[in-house]
Amino acid sequence: MLVVMLLLAACADEDGTGSPGTTDDPGTTTGSTQAPSASDTTVPTTAGTTPAGQCEIPPGEPFIETDSVQLTDLGEIDGVGVKAAMYPHPDYDEELWSQWGQGIVLDDGRFYSAIGDHLAVDGNSFVYEYDPATDTLTTVGDVLSYVDHVPGTWGYGKIHSQMVPGPCGEIYFSTYWGSFRDIAFEGNYTGDVLFRLDPFGRTLQPLGVPVEFYGQASLAAHTPGGLIYGEAVDPVPMSDEVETGPFFVYDVIDEQVVYTGPDEPHAGFRSILVDAEGTAYYSIGGGELQTYDPATGESATHEATIPGEVLRAATEPGSDGSVYGVTDEPDTFFAMRPDGSIEELGDALEYTASMALAPDGSVFYYMPGAHGDAPEWGSPLISVDTATGEQTVIVELNEAIQEEFGHTVGGTYSVAVSPDGGTIYLGVNGGEVGSEDEAFGEVFLIVLDLP
Numbered sequence: 001m002l003v004v005m006l007l008l009a010a011c012a013d014e015d016g017t018g019s020p021g022t023t024d025d026p027g028t029t030t031g032s033t034q035a036p037s038a039s040d041t042t043v044p045t046t047a048g049t050t051p052a053g054q055c056e057i058p059p060g061e062p063f064i065e066t067d068s069v070q071l072t073d074l075g076e077i078d079g080v081g082v083k084a085a086m087y088p089h090p091d092y093d094e095e096l097w098s099q100w101g102q103g104i105v106l107d108d109g110r111f112y113s114a115i116g117d118h119l120a121v122d123g124n125s126f127v128y129e130y131d132p133a134t135d136t137l138t139t140v141g142d143v144l145s146y147v148d149h150v151p152g153t154w155g156y157g158k159i160h161s162q163m164v165p166g167p168c169g170e171i172y173f174s175t176y177w178g179s180f181r182d183i184a185f186e187g188n189y190t191g192d193v194l195f196r197l198d199p200f201g202r203t204l205q206p207l208g209v210p211v212e213f214y215g216q217a218s219l220a221a222h223t224p225g226g227l228i229y230g231e232a233v234d235p236v237p238m239s240d241e242v243e244t245g246p247f248f249v250y251d252v253i254d255e256q257v258v259y260t261g262p263d264e265p266h267a268g269f270r271s272i273l274v275d276a277e278g279t280a281y282y283s284i285g286g287g288e289l290q291t292y293d294p295a296t297g298e299s300a301t302h303e304a305t306i307p308g309e310v311l312r313a314a315t316e317p318g319s320d321g322s323v324y325g326v327t328d329e330p331d332t333f334f335a336m337r338p339d340g341s342i343e344e345l346g347d348a349l350e351y352t353a354s355m356a357l358a359p360d361g362s363v364f365y366y367m368p369g370a371h372g373d374a375p376e377w378g379s380p381l382i383s384v385d386t387a388t389g390e391q392t393v394i395v396e397l398n399e400a401i402q403e404e405f406g407h408t409v410g411g412t413y414s415v416a417v418s419p420d421g422g423t424i425y426l427g428v429n430g431g432e433v434g435s436e437d438e439a440f441g442e443v444f445l446i447v448l449d450l451p
Contacts, residue, residue: 225294
């Protein structure tokens with residue numbers, strides 16, 4: 001109780017009103033090194049000024065902590081400290097254990113992520129917390145335990161979207177179907193569910209289906225504005241090549257969708273770039289980006305084009321306002337400058353599904369070959385200089401993981417960097433060496449301590 005009182009007093013002393021302070025980086029992942037003991041306690045945040053000066057996370061349902069595993073210290077590889085563990089999960093007849101969404105790091109170093117069983121009927125996904133203080137990876141909840149699910153109906157076999165920060169240090173993520181083939185909206189399944197995770201009060205809370213009868217393939221956040229952006233995809237595509245769905249905006253303070261765009265073609269439904277002003281950008285094909293301006297609530301086509309068909313991943317804004325992204329078809333890095341212009345930064349080695357910007361903005365990190373081809377290059381972590389585009393291999397990981405765990409590092413959809421820039425968190429898919437598919441089947445957390 002004394003710790004909580006001191007935290008509240010410190011928060012109040014910042015501006016004399018009890019409201020949290022601000023930061024110059026509006027896109028920084030949020031958290032607190034000293035967490036309050038209850039979810040309805042006002043908490044400090046470094047995300048920026050919160051709406052109406054509020055910083056209370058509504059109560060949710062307690063974590064359901066089950067399996068945990070301690071990371072194995074693999075020593076140093078090329079001067080980089082490497083620790084790893086296989087994600088613990090239940091033992092049942094799943095379709096495929098995999099990770100498709102990007103995890104998120106708090107200011108205190110805790111890392112949250114998810115894996116799914118890839119099932120359609122009764123599909124389930126599991127949420128995890130890595131605590132660097134104990135080097136332990138723990139299951140803190142599964143989706144079916146928090147929703148009203150009718151056994152034998154469609155479930156939530158993936159968490160495909162990015163985990164994104166809210167204005168009070170909370171986390172938002174969305175479920176996704178394990179498969180849309182022959183999907184049936186019956187029982188209590190009416191589409192994918194948005195969740196709020198409170199890492200301080202240690203609760204999870206379903207917030208409902210943002211767009212009924214659609215899935216949520218990607219999310220992003222305008223954290224200072226308390227807005228979550230999402231791409232909702234129709235499970236019945238117009239053709240094999242054309243998928244449609246609306247862009248939507250969810251207000252985390254009012255807990256409701258405040259904007260839903262038309263059901264229209266998107267290119268990929270894979271990523272939303274958000275600039276320092278909170279404007280969202282998503283790809284609609286041919287290198288074109290559609291925008292949403294939270295100041296006006298209006299959508300428009302951006303004047304500049306990206307160097308590929310699909311916006312596949314993007315970073316948060318850097319200190320100078322630049323945002324970095326990567327395209328698919330072809331695999332090309334680019335920078336969006338504060339004036340909205342697009343500058344190419346060279347080719348990615350192969351298909352890249354996640355990237356993380358260093359806190360000082362000097363480099364971003366990625367691993368090529370997300371869909372199973374990473375071992376062709378040794379499953380490396382690579383840094384890219386944001387000024388020149390020069391790429392440097394930091395460490396190759398495949399050999400060490402094969403030797404210790406008997407699995408390959410097939411690729412990653414989740415690269416995250418700690419607030420101090422010293423630690424990289426990778427969630428990687430991998431299969432047993434010698435198996436029919438060495439790229440998928442299990443998921444590993446790899447934690448890298450940079451020199």
